Amino acid sequence: MNVLKAALSNKEYEIITECALSNLSETPNIVPPLNWDKTFSADTSELTATSESGAAEVESSSREVWTNMKVIVAISLVELSLHKGATKDSPLATLQVYQFVLCLLLTFIL
Numbered sequence: 001m002n003v004l005k006a007a008l009s010n011k012e013y014e015i016i017t018e019c020a021l022s023n024l025s026e027t028p029n030i031v032p033p034l035n036w037d038k039t040f041s042a043d044t045s046e047l048t049a050t051s052e053s054g055a056a057e058v059e060s061s062s063r064e065v066w067t068n069m070k071v072i073v074a075i076s077l078v079e080l081s082l083h084k085g086a087t088k089d090s091p092l093a094t095l096q097v098y099q100f101v102l103c104l105l106l107t108f109i110l
Contacts, residue, residue: 001073007081010092029109065110075100 008016078100081091 001075003077003079004075005079005081007083007091010082010084013082067108067110069106069108071102071104071106073102073104075102 076099078095078097080095082093083091
């Protein structure tokens with residue numbers, strides 16, 4: 001992926017931070033241990049996105065099935081701007097990150 005841009009108003013930022021704070025106070029639903037190969041090398045000049053998926057079954061009274069997906073995305077530029085109000089003409093703050101590699105491990109309960 002070449003460029004990932006996002007712009008938030010100060011009100012949207014407040015809503016997101018309030019939601020994150022409320023989620024931190026919840027009792028976590030612990031993911032079963034995974035075998036994740038943490039070694040990764042990417043040539044960021046050649047942008048790539050890959051995924052691997054697998055399923056793990058957890059021993060419990062309900063026999064939950066957890067599906068895992070590892071997603072790796074290389075991004076040349078990530079830019080986040082924070083604006084006051086609905087107008088987006090002059091940002092309060094802008095964060096830029098160059099040559100960013102994002103590794104996500106997504107877990108779904110089926």
